[in-house]
Amino acid sequence: MSNSFYVTTPIYYVNDVPHIGHAYTTIAADVITRWHRQAGRDAYFLTGTDEHGQKVYDAATARGVSPQAHADELCQPFQRLWERLEITNDDFIRTTQPRHTRVVKAALQKLYDAGDIYAADYEGWYSKSEERFWTEKDLVDGKCPMSGNPVEWLKEKNYFFKMSKYADQLREWIEDHPDFLRPKSRKNEVLGYLKKEVGDLCISRPVSRLSWGIPLPFDEGFVTYVWFDALLNYCSGVGYHPDDSTEEFEKRWPANFHIVGKDILTTHSVYFSTMLFALGQRPASCLYAHGFWMVEGRKMGKSVGNVVDPHLLIDCYGVDAVRYFLMREVPFGGDGDFAHQAVMTRYNADLANDLGNLAHRSLSMTEKWLGGTVPALDADTERDQVLGALCAETLATFTAEIEQLHFSVALETLWTLVRAGNKYIDDEEPWALNREGQAERLGGVMRRCLEICRVAAILLAPVCPNKARELADKLGVAGFDMSRAGTLDGLTTGHPVPPGDPLFPRMQELPERIQQALAELIPEAAAAAAEKAEAKAKKHKKEAPVAEEEQSEDTRITIDDFAKVALKAGRVLGAEKHPNADRLLVLKVDIGEPEPRTIVAGIAAQYSPEDLVGKQVVIVANLKPAKLRGVVSEGMLLACGGKQIEGLVTVDPEVAPGATVR
Numbered sequence: 001m002s003n004s005f006y007v008t009t010p011i012y013y014v015n016d017v018p019h020i021g022h023a024y025t026t027i028a029a030d031v032i033t034r035w036h037r038q039a040g041r042d043a044y045f046l047t048g049t050d051e052h053g054q055k056v057y058d059a060a061t062a063r064g065v066s067p068q069a070h071a072d073e074l075c076q077p078f079q080r081l082w083e084r085l086e087i088t089n090d091d092f093i094r095t096t097q098p099r100h101t102r103v104v105k106a107a108l109q110k111l112y113d114a115g116d117i118y119a120a121d122y123e124g125w126y127s128k129s130e131e132r133f134w135t136e137k138d139l140v141d142g143k144c145p146m147s148g149n150p151v152e153w154l155k156e157k158n159y160f161f162k163m164s165k166y167a168d169q170l171r172e173w174i175e176d177h178p179d180f181l182r183p184k185s186r187k188n189e190v191l192g193y194l195k196k197e198v199g200d201l202c203i204s205r206p207v208s209r210l211s212w213g214i215p216l217p218f219d220e221g222f223v224t225y226v227w228f229d230a231l232l233n234y235c236s237g238v239g240y241h242p243d244d245s246t247e248e249f250e251k252r253w254p255a256n257f258h259i260v261g262k263d264i265l266t267t268h269s270v271y272f273s274t275m276l277f278a279l280g281q282r283p284a285s286c287l288y289a290h291g292f293w294m295v296e297g298r299k300m301g302k303s304v305g306n307v308v309d310p311h312l313l314i315d316c317y318g319v320d321a322v323r324y325f326l327m328r329e330v331p332f333g334g335d336g337d338f339a340h341q342a343v344m345t346r347y348n349a350d351l352a353n354d355l356g357n358l359a360h361r362s363l364s365m366t367e368k369w370l371g372g373t374v375p376a377l378d379a380d381t382e383r384d385q386v387l388g389a390l391c392a393e394t395l396a397t398f399t400a401e402i403e404q405l406h407f408s409v410a411l412e413t414l415w416t417l418v419r420a421g422n423k424y425i426d427d428e429e430p431w432a433l434n435r436e437g438q439a440e441r442l443g444g445v446m447r448r449c450l451e452i453c454r455v456a457a458i459l460l461a462p463v464c465p466n467k468a469r470e471l472a473d474k475l476g477v478a479g480f481d482m483s484r485a486g487t488l489d490g491l492t493t494g495h496p497v498p499p500g501d502p503l504f505p506r507m508q509e510l511p512e513r514i515q516q517a518l519a520e521l522i523p524e525a526a527a528a529a530a531e532k533a534e535a536k537a538k539k540h541k542k543e544a545p546v547a548e549e550e551q552s553e554d555t556r557i558t559i560d561d562f563a564k565v566a567l568k569a570g571r572v573l574g575a576e577k578h579p580n581a582d583r584l585l586v587l588k589v590d591i592g593e594p595e596p597r598t599i600v601a602g603i604a605a606q607y608s609p610e611d612l613v614g615k616q617v618v619i620v621a622n623l624k625p626a627k628l629r630g631v632v633s634e635g636m637l638l639a640c641g642g643k644q645i646e647g648l649v650t651v652d653p654e655v656a657p658g659a660t661v662r
């Protein structure tokens with residue numbers, strides 16, 4: 001099997017600056033590249049910019065500069081953003097570079113000579129913004145069905161690529177290569193498209209209408225259609241030439257993955273594959289079309305004013321947190337909603353609470369009780385064996401999932417191990433081992449916890465390269481050694497492991513700049529919500545005047561009264577019987593504060609202490625402490641029922657301890 005791994009992103013139009021959508025695709029490609037590099041493969045990652053065509057020409061004209069000067073300038077924000085996002089692309093291709101234009105010209109000539117490109121008169125409705133013709137029945141209210149912009153009737157000579165000739169070959173290819181189009185739904189989409197008759201593809205634009213493009217080598221009166229030009233970047237970028245490809249190309253082609261958004265599935269699956277067939281080349285092993293991000297519940301767009309600037313995110317959350325959120329939040333392939341609150345919740349739950357806590361607990365206990373150096377392993381107990389097996393399984397599943405681009409599933413798998421690490425600490429009670437002077441066992445337990453941190457650093461490195469490095473440094477491991485990623489034995493006994501600063505400090509509230517950005521979006525949302533509430537109140541008034549009157553007794557509270565109660569989500573870390581009261585339990589509840597709260601609750605009749613550990617609960621956090629039968633309770637647990645408790649109030653799905661309940 002070849003050791004080469006080749007991945008691409010779309011090349012982005014230089015008609016605007018990059019946003020989180022562009023960042024998403026590029027981060028995904030970077031993660032999978034880093035993973036394969038880490039696994040010892042010869043991985044190659046190409047991205048770049050798409051610089052020809054009407055969109056770019058119009059953007060340049062609007063700024064009063066030449067298209068080339070415009071492209072020279074506007075490719076830079078992409079390059080700068082990739083640097084800030086720690087994208088490790090091996091090359092950056094620009095379609096105005098001679099290394100690309102010469103390949104496009106040679107490919108056109110080859111197809112023309114072979115009779116796969118022909119001239120014909122064409123008549124139809126032309127949409128300038130979409131750079132394509134539509135038939136009468138395609139139009140919606142007489143306008144372009146994609147952009148809604150006006151169309152004009154054009155009759156002109158053009159050149160066509162015989163796409164129809166290769167349609168059957170493509171249908172067969174898709175059937176014979178079940179992994180070619182992914183996720184699966186995309187395959188069905190493309191097969192649906194191919195059920196209709198496939199026409200030929202107009203691959204030219206008369207210079208009189210659009211001069212900004214690669215001239216056709218066989219007719220100077222025309223430039224190349226931007227998609228025919230752009231798609232060939234994946235080949236030209238690794239040394240393809242129809243008559244004279246380099247060894248590099250022979251090694252890299254076909255690509256392992258073209259990662260694109262679902263918006264450009266047809267151009268990649270149908271146009272590009274048929275072009276490749278005509279040139280005698282194979283399509284990539286997989287074309288993966290991921291979903292789209294909305295922002296705060298709405299489609300992202302300039303007109304809505306909600307385009308998210310990736311630089312703001314990096315400034316406020318840090319590059320690793322941004323990469324983690326985008327890879328973890330939504331299954332790759334599905335659509336997602338980018339909500340700042342969700343970024344903070346995810347950060348606090350996964351990074352600060354689960355992984356951050358595991359690292360901090362392991363390192364600080366090692367420092368406090370074991371002199372701050374990696375302790376030796378002791379003989380495995382049954383529980384240790386289970387943990388070891390989980391570690392091996394984590395590596396296997398993580399590998400399988402990430403290599404299928406199932407980033408969120410891979411990370412969830414890793415988090416199962418991280419959470420198991422935290423639970424291992426709770427179960428083994430190192431504080432008790434220390435108290436009882438069981439030094440050897442204490443060392444063994446802490447060693448396994450530190451080992452889980454090491455494994456987490458290795459597997460997390462492609463997604464969060466900086467934090468993984470920081471964690472590895474804390475543990476005194478030099479590289480991300482994959483050969484030790486499935487075992488709890490990879491650290492060097494005796495190596496100093498000072499805890500240092502927490503890896504992921506908890507976020508108490510949204511960063512101020514984010515709050516400002518949200519406030520700019522929210523007036524509109526707030527007005528809509530207020531309108532809705534008013535309409536609902538009016539309706540309610542009409543329907544139930546009596547109930548309204550009855551309710552106007554003084555038993556009701558205002559929203560300000562309610563706001564005085566600070567409700568917080570928490571996780572029960574420990575529970576035991578109250579020393580002086582059968583009815584009561586004494587709980588240790590993590591609500592995101594440095595120390596867990598002690599909470600005395602009258603639930604001993606319904607719950608045994610073991611049932612409660614790990615449970616998500618809701619507590620009143622700003623209740624004045626009170627002594628209950630000699631134990632100070634620092635809050636109150638919410639539960640249903642009267643004298644008899646029927647159940648505890650919890651949160652679904654689980655949230656980070658400390659999250660506000662409203």
Ligand code: MSP
Nearest residue numbers: 010011012013021022025050230231260261292293
């Ligand atoms: N230039 C063409 C691609 C040519 S590839 C041979 C193009 N460029 S683009 O600048 O419009 O980028 C489109 C790509 O950006 C999408 O396919 C996707 O990868 C990414 N995204 C743009 N908006 C997005 C979201 N809202 N959400 C997720 N990804 C998005 O099309």
